[in-house]
Amino acid sequence: MVIDAFAVGEDDPGSPRQPGYLIEGAAGPLIAPQMRDRWKAYLAGPQSGDQSNPMDLYKNVLAIQSGGEVLEPERTEDLSSQMGESLRDAGTFYELTFNPPAAAHPDERHNIEVEVTHPGLSAHTSAGYYDYPFYNDHGRDYGRSLQAITDRLGVPGPPGEQISADPPPSNAVQQQTLSSAVGYLQRTIPMLPDFFATRTTVQYGEISPGREAQQEQPEIPLHVVARSTASVLYRDGAEIVDVFSGKSRETDRALETYGTFGPLLSAVQSALNLSGAVTWHRWEQDPDGRRAVFNYVVSSAFSKYNVMGCCLPDGGGRRGFTVMPGYRGEIALDPATGAILRVELDADLQGFVPADRSDMMVSYGPVQIGGKTYILPMRSISMVRRRSVWDLWEWGEGFRTWGPYETSINVFTFTDYHMFRASSRILRGPPGR
Numbered sequence: 001m002v003i004d005a006f007a008v009g010e011d012d013p014g015s016p017r018q019p020g021y022l023i024e025g026a027a028g029p030l031i032a033p034q035m036r037d038r039w040k041a042y043l044a045g046p047q048s049g050d051q052s053n054p055m056d057l058y059k060n061v062l063a064i065q066s067g068g069e070v071l072e073p074e075r076t077e078d079l080s081s082q083m084g085e086s087l088r089d090a091g092t093f094y095e096l097t098f099n100p101p102a103a104a105h106p107d108e109r110h111n112i113e114v115e116v117t118h119p120g121l122s123a124h125t126s127a128g129y130y131d132y133p134f135y136n137d138h139g140r141d142y143g144r145s146l147q148a149i150t151d152r153l154g155v156p157g158p159p160g161e162q163i164s165a166d167p168p169p170s171n172a173v174q175q176q177t178l179s180s181a182v183g184y185l186q187r188t189i190p191m192l193p194d195f196f197a198t199r200t201t202v203q204y205g206e207i208s209p210g211r212e213a214q215q216e217q218p219e220i221p222l223h224v225v226a227r228s229t230a231s232v233l234y235r236d237g238a239e240i241v242d243v244f245s246g247k248s249r250e251t252d253r254a255l256e257t258y259g260t261f262g263p264l265l266s267a268v269q270s271a272l273n274l275s276g277a278v279t280w281h282r283w284e285q286d287p288d289g290r291r292a293v294f295n296y297v298v299s300s301a302f303s304k305y306n307v308m309g310c311c312l313p314d315g316g317g318r319r320g321f322t323v324m325p326g327y328r329g330e331i332a333l334d335p336a337t338g339a340i341l342r343v344e345l346d347a348d349l350q351g352f353v354p355a356d357r358s359d360m361m362v363s364y365g366p367v368q369i370g371g372k373t374y375i376l377p378m379r380s381i382s383m384v385r386r387r388s389v390w391d392l393w394e395w396g397e398g399f400r401t402w403g404p405y406e407t408s409i410n411v412f413t414f415t416d417y418h419m420f421r422a423s424s425r426i427l428r429g430p431p432g433r
Contacts, residue, residue, distance in 0.1 A: 002068045003059070003063040004070075004086045005062075005063040006079060045127065047109045064127065065128070066127075067127075068086070069085075069089070089124075096114070096125070110128055110129055163284060163285075165283075166283045169280075169335075173335075174292075177333055177335050178294070180333075180337060181340065182272050183338060185265055185268070189265055192234065192374065193370060193420075194233075194419070194420040196419075197231075197418075198229060198414070199230045200229050201226075201227065201229070201410060202226075202227050202411045204223065206223070206407050207220040208388070208403065225408075232414070234420075235420060264343060264345065264360065264362060267298070268296070269304075277296050279296075291333065294333070295329070295330055296331060297327075299326045300348070303327065305324065307323050307324075307358045307384075308322040311389050317389055317391070321354045323352060325352065325358075326347075327345050327346060327348060328348065329346050330342070330344045331343055339375045341375070353387065354387055355384060355386035357385035358383070358385075359384075360382040362380045363377070364377055367417045369417050376417060377412075378413070380411075380414070381409065381410070381411050382409070383410075385405050385407045386408075387404070387406075388404060389402065389403060390403035
């Protein structure tokens, strides 16, 4: 937005409400000291809020800072002509794109200068901008591995996993293992019985420092936000959380995870069905035997993974977002049966502003249900790193804008698997009844 300022009569002492008028002495008269000279001292913009002055919002200052024009005082009788010149200038414009340097602190001032090499031409541009260190992680290094994060939080991983130095199998054996995995997914997921499981959740969250609404928000690093227990029902291929207990805080910042039982494996199945998407990675040694670990990469064109969240700063600040990005990760398989024993999925959210990370890892193990053994989730860890939405208020006016990125993590543990079914008995009453 470009502002042009046209006004006359500002040197009139009878207009004391104009910015820039000074009070000389405790009871001295209001005077207007050469406004055209005083406001130019504020064109550089304050370096911080502590250095701000009402004159920083004077219309002439805002006009020049936006790349606009200010009425020349000696041409006050030629107001319409100057307006016409500004309208003609509006028909010629340019766009500049640049990568801003990383801001070291909130509201860091950056000046902009445009140099024109052609003689006789001048460029009007915004004088500068204020930036916030949104695009770094406050010096934290979470790493790309979910296991590294859980180690940092002290969350135990699947027991006994060790990287094996055994040589990789032949290409034929690798293809046979992957074919077994495809068959396992085609047979197992549709045949899962309806069942209940108890899901214990520990939610972690963080709050980044800054100024939200009219209060300073202190930094709160990753911490336990809530603990809860839910009864998860898996029925007809759908995952339903039907009971929730426990106290939850910071609900607007909470992470909700869906798809641990079925949809996540569907995303893996699409990778297995894509030519060249899955490649050998390594062997892992587990107490129950060796695991074959493969890497996989799926582009957004074939994505089966949905990332949704709240909120965007638009409108009422409650609009959500959704995207189906590409993804990559690891699959740990039982080489004998093709059973999925561990899945890690990392979404490719590069360039997506509302969230720049959405990862999930699930470890599976044998579970007895109704006298049969199934490979079902034992532990699930999901993580999202998304930008918060802040309400900023000054002088009774407010607007919403992006806040810093904040990380949320869910750690699920699944226990007490049992069939979803009812039983009944017919009781015989006394004779004649």
